[in-house]
Amino acid sequence: MTATSIIELEGVWKRYQSGTETLEALKDVNFAAEPGEFVAIMGPSGSGKSTMLNVLGLLDVPSEGVVRLDGSDVTDLSDEEMTTQRKDAIGFIFQDFFLIPTLSAIENVEVPTLFGRDPTARDRGVELLERVGLGERIEHRPDQLSGGQKQRVAIARALINEPRILLADEPTGNLDRKTGRDVLELFTELKVEEDVAVIAVTHDDQLRQYADRVVNLVDGVLTEEGRPDELTEEFGT
């Protein structure tokens, strides 16, 4: 794949062993995303989307194949190094927000910087919360926030360390259409203004319209859906 890719999977397999059976969640997946690109991963339930996102996010290691971050092989890094890479380069937005209930909105946003003695973290966190429209809710605890607001706190948390890759698992799944659109606008802003690569798993057709590219994952096999213009090209010839 191209040298400009920020994150890249090459021949990635993921197998789960349960008893005597082996389940292949990813089968020879090749994938790359460039900075400033918004990729949507679509596919039926159980097809391996979350598994793929976890491998991309250095949360999980492939059974076979190579993961490259910014051109360097990160497949066999130690847990500590992977954690550092996750912190520096990757922003995660989980389907269920996963906010920490005992911490306020701003503290949740600061969590990734919490153990790093980062003096500007608080200011960046406030700025991000203002940017996602929660400037008034900075000291609120998660149980005092609506689903959409929680999702926005989670997004702010993912952005606190200015990641180059933003991974989102069903970012709009729990949101109404309007809030979902706001989130997608924000993603678009990030990729355009800050050259962030956004990779989102979704069932949402609305998201599809914002994506530069859609890949389909069925039964662990990844296929490029192709851009609309490419499609016509293919069918045209």
Add this chain to the structure above:
Amino acid sequence: MSALERLYRRIPALLMARRNLSRNRLRSGLAALGIIIGVLAIASLGMFGTTLRTGATEQLGDIGNEIQITPNAEEGFERLTDRDVADIRRVTDEGTVVPIRQRTATLTRGEDRTIATVYGIENPGALYEASDGQAPERLRQGALVGSSLAERLELQVGNRITLDNESFRVVGILEQQDGISLLNPNGAVIVPIESFDESGYSQVVVRSPSGTAANETAVAVREELNDREEKVTIFELGSITEGINQFFGILNAFLIGIGSISLVVAGVAILNVMLMSTIERRQEIGVLRAVGVQKLDVVKMILAEAGLLGFVGGFFGAILAVLAGLVLNQVVLSDPLLTFAPVNLMYIGLAVVFGIVTSVLSGLYPAWKAASERPVESLRK
């Protein structure tokens, strides 16, 4: 920014720990209560031992500082001679040598008659104090009367008493001797040694400034007088007090051991609580790990929680222990301030340190377990 907030900024694990503990206050409180009880048990049992020892030492008085030298009747020696006394004086480095003659006499005072022990002592001031009148360094005339005898006969300084046929003026009433002593004067009369019409001495007491000095004197006297034959028997209580001290040392260790059991139980309770709470927070810990918090930081966070429980438990345990010590020392020794004796402060400090260490150790396994779970696993439901 308040001091607490600054501290939290410096040690973020502490902030997380405090928040997590306040999540289930009852549970955290109960876990801390275990530590409180453990710390209280260790500290107060330690202090109890100190109180017992102090009480017993008061009872024993200066017994360890005295040795008693008596002629060995079995070998045919009935009296100690002036030469023996001179020898004893010569080998005694530190301390006062008090040669003593002894008999029983009929004491008459007006209508009252009683049988009393009479000691002839040249220098009773070396051994005793008077509560009334005085116990002179050189007793040349008159008699000193022991406290209980004086009380029984209602004797006062200036009264006259008759011992057998000889009349004495009472020049002093001796202080009550509480401790065990080789020569208990409470029921006796002390008269000038010259009033005995005999030579030689029935015993010699040596009072030294310390137990060690007494022991050295005993060794020296034994060497000097028992060189060729077993002329004298030397009775020293230093070894007994040493034994008693040793006994209290063992008793204290035993008491603290019992206290430690309660701390171990408290440690198990903390282990249980931390294990439960980390299992409940599995997903949260997974999120922390996923967004870039290192394994070691998670361990620190959970250890901080356990340490905080230990610290709070230790703090309140120490306060309760001081209160218990005040009551105990008031009741047993009538001096509550003895609670703040250095040994006791050491016990309290030791108990608090034990409490914190126990808590942190108990947090170790849950912390390690929670931190080493892979985030993908903990984020799956």
